[in-house]
Amino acid sequence: MVCWLVLVTLMLMFDVHRAQECEEMTDLDLKHSLSGTSLNVRLLLYTRVNVSCAQLLSHREPFRNPRFNLSSPSTFLIHGYRPTGSPPVWLTQFVQLLLQRRDMNVIVVDWNRGATNINYWKVVDNTRKVAANLTDLIQKMKEKGADLGSIHMIGVSLGAHISGFTGANFNGSIGRITALDPAGPEFNGQPPSERLDPSDAQFVEALHTDMDALGYRDVLGHIDYYANGGADQPGCPRTIFSGSQYFKCDHQRSVFLYMSSVNSSCPITAYPCDSYTLFQDGECMDCGRFTPDGCPVFGYDAVRWKDRLLQLIQTRTYFQTNKASPFCKFGYKVDIVTWNQKTHWGYLTIKLSDGQEEAQVELNHKSLMFERFVESSVLAQFDRDVQPVKEISLKFCTGKGLRPRKKLRLLRIRLTPLQNHLRPLCRYDLLLEENKEVTFRPIPCEDSNF
Incomplete structure (x- = not known):
C-alpha cells in the first residue's frame, strides 16, 4: 500500500x-x-x-x-x-x-x-x-x-x-x-x-x-x-x-x-x-x-x-467564398444568347438541382445586357457542388416593378463547369417571363457558335 x-x-x-x-x-x-x-x-x-x-x-x-x-x-x-x-x-x-x-x-x-x-x-x-x-x-x-x-x-x-x-x-x-x-x-x-x-x-x-x-x-x-x-x-x-x-x-x-x-x-x-x-x-x-x-x-x-x-x-x-467553412464555391461560366428584337437589361437567378439538393445564386452584381444574337457572359458561383445536375431553374427580373413585365427569349443558355472537368450544360429556345421561375432539364450542348 x-x-x-x-x-x-x-x-x-x-x-x-x-x-x-x-x-x-x-x-x-x-x-x-x-x-x-x-x-x-x-x-x-x-x-x-x-x-x-x-x-x-x-x-x-x-x-x-x-x-x-x-x-x-x-x-x-x-x-x-x-x-x-x-x-x-x-x-x-x-x-x-x-x-x-x-x-x-x-x-x-x-x-x-x-x-x-x-x-x-x-x-x-x-x-x-x-x-x-x-x-x-x-x-x-x-x-x-x-x-x-x-x-x-x-x-x-x-x-x-x-x-x-x-x-x-x-x-x-x-x-x-x-x-x-x-x-x-x-x-x-x-x-x-x-x-x-x-x-x-x-x-x-x-x-x-x-x-x-x-x-x-x-x-x-x-x-x-x-x-x-x-x-x-x-x-x-x-x-x-x-x-x-x-x-x-x-x-x-x-x-x-x-x-x-x-x-x-x-x-x-x-x-x-x-x-x-x-x-x-x-x-x-x-x-x-x-x-x-x-x-x-x-x-x-x-x-x-x-x-x-x-x-x-x-x-x-x-x-469568391462562402461565409463559413467549407469556404470553396463551385463555379460555372454562364453564356446566354437572346433573340429579342429589342435590347433588355436585367438580373438572373439560377438554381441547380440533383433531385434532392439545390444550390442557388443571384447574379445581381450588375444589370446584364441582353442584345439580339450577342452572347452575354457572367460568372455564377454556387455554395455547393450539386451533381449530377438534373434540373435547372431560371428567373429573370429587371428590378423595375412599375413597368410592364418583360419577356426574355433565349436562343441558348450554356453553363460550363469550372471544376471537375465536367461537360457543359445547355438549353435552347426558352422563354422567360419576368419574375416567373422556369424549370427545365439540361441537355448536351451542340457544337454551335452563336
Missing part, C-alpha cells in the same frame, strides 16, 4: 512537472493595452512530438532544445496587432493543421508584449525590432547548416511586414512568405524598403480580405489573392452595432481562409484577372492560358505554380 502511494505521488509530480514545461502564448488584457507594453519576443516551438505542448526556444542557444530539428523545414507563425492583449483564437488550430500536413518545426512568434498597446504607431515601430530578433535566430540556423529555402514565414497583418523585414535581411533567400491581410495603416503608399515586397523571399504570396480598412490595398507579392474582391467578406457584419466583429471579421477572415487551404479538402481556384468586375463578368475563366496546369489553387499548395509566377511581374487573382 505504501509503495502504491509513493508511485501515485511520483506520477502526479511528473504530470505537474510536464504541465509546467508546456509554454503558452502571453495572455494580456485591455489594461495592459491602455498602459502600454514593452517588447518581449518569445519563441514557442511545436513539433509532431509536442503538438499541444509548446517548448520555449532560447534565443541564445536554440539548438539545445532536442525537439528543434535543423534538418526539418521550419514555419514561423507571426501574429499582428493585439489591441485587447488576448492570444489569437485561431492559434492552436493553425499549429495543428500545419503539423498534420507536414513534419516540421512550427515556431510561434509571441510578441504580444509589444503588440498590445493602444498606441498603434508604437506597435508599428516594434515590427522592426521583432524582425531583428528573428534575423538573429535565423542567422544562427544558417550558421548551423539550415537551408534558408526551407523556411516559411506566415505573417498576419503586421506579422506580414515583420516577415518582409526579416526576409530582406537575408536578401530574399528565405523560401516563402505568406502575408495574411497585410496591415495597411502606416504601410499603404510606402516604398518597398518600408514594407513587404516580392524581393523579400523566393516566393511571396499575399491574401487581401479587408483592403478598405485594416488591410493593404495594392499588390505585395508574386501572387496576390483578393477574396470576394478583397474588402467585404460574406457573413461579416456590415454595421458598427455588431460590436467588435464589425472591426475584425473581414481582417481575421484571411487566417481562416488560409487555414482551410492547409487542410486542402475543399480547394479554391484563384483566377488571374485585372479587376474584380471582370472576374464577376466571367472574363477571366480561361485558365489554360495561364499554365498547362491551369489557374493556381489559392493558399498552401500555390507553391506548385511558383515557377510560372516568378516569370511574371506580379499576379493579381480573385475568387
Whole structure:
C-alpha cells in the first residue's frame, strides 16, 4: 500500500512537472493595452512530438532544445496587432493543421508584449525590432547548416511586414512568405524598403480580405489573392452595432481562409484577372492560358505554380467564398444568347438541382445586357457542388416593378463547369417571363457558335 502511494505521488509530480514545461502564448488584457507594453519576443516551438505542448526556444542557444530539428523545414507563425492583449483564437488550430500536413518545426512568434498597446504607431515601430530578433535566430540556423529555402514565414497583418523585414535581411533567400491581410495603416503608399515586397523571399504570396480598412490595398507579392474582391467578406457584419466583429471579421477572415487551404479538402481556384468586375463578368475563366496546369489553387499548395509566377511581374487573382467553412464555391461560366428584337437589361437567378439538393445564386452584381444574337457572359458561383445536375431553374427580373413585365427569349443558355472537368450544360429556345421561375432539364450542348 505504501509503495502504491509513493508511485501515485511520483506520477502526479511528473504530470505537474510536464504541465509546467508546456509554454503558452502571453495572455494580456485591455489594461495592459491602455498602459502600454514593452517588447518581449518569445519563441514557442511545436513539433509532431509536442503538438499541444509548446517548448520555449532560447534565443541564445536554440539548438539545445532536442525537439528543434535543423534538418526539418521550419514555419514561423507571426501574429499582428493585439489591441485587447488576448492570444489569437485561431492559434492552436493553425499549429495543428500545419503539423498534420507536414513534419516540421512550427515556431510561434509571441510578441504580444509589444503588440498590445493602444498606441498603434508604437506597435508599428516594434515590427522592426521583432524582425531583428528573428534575423538573429535565423542567422544562427544558417550558421548551423539550415537551408534558408526551407523556411516559411506566415505573417498576419503586421506579422506580414515583420516577415518582409526579416526576409530582406537575408536578401530574399528565405523560401516563402505568406502575408495574411497585410496591415495597411502606416504601410499603404510606402516604398518597398518600408514594407513587404516580392524581393523579400523566393516566393511571396499575399491574401487581401479587408483592403478598405485594416488591410493593404495594392499588390505585395508574386501572387496576390483578393477574396470576394478583397474588402467585404460574406457573413461579416456590415454595421458598427455588431460590436467588435464589425472591426475584425473581414481582417481575421484571411487566417481562416488560409487555414482551410492547409487542410486542402475543399480547394479554391484563384483566377488571374485585372479587376474584380471582370472576374464577376466571367472574363477571366480561361485558365489554360495561364499554365498547362491551369489557374493556381489559392493558399498552401500555390507553391506548385511558383515557377510560372516568378516569370511574371506580379499576379493579381480573385475568387469568391462562402461565409463559413467549407469556404470553396463551385463555379460555372454562364453564356446566354437572346433573340429579342429589342435590347433588355436585367438580373438572373439560377438554381441547380440533383433531385434532392439545390444550390442557388443571384447574379445581381450588375444589370446584364441582353442584345439580339450577342452572347452575354457572367460568372455564377454556387455554395455547393450539386451533381449530377438534373434540373435547372431560371428567373429573370429587371428590378423595375412599375413597368410592364418583360419577356426574355433565349436562343441558348450554356453553363460550363469550372471544376471537375465536367461537360457543359445547355438549353435552347426558352422563354422567360419576368419574375416567373422556369424549370427545365439540361441537355448536351451542340457544337454551335452563336
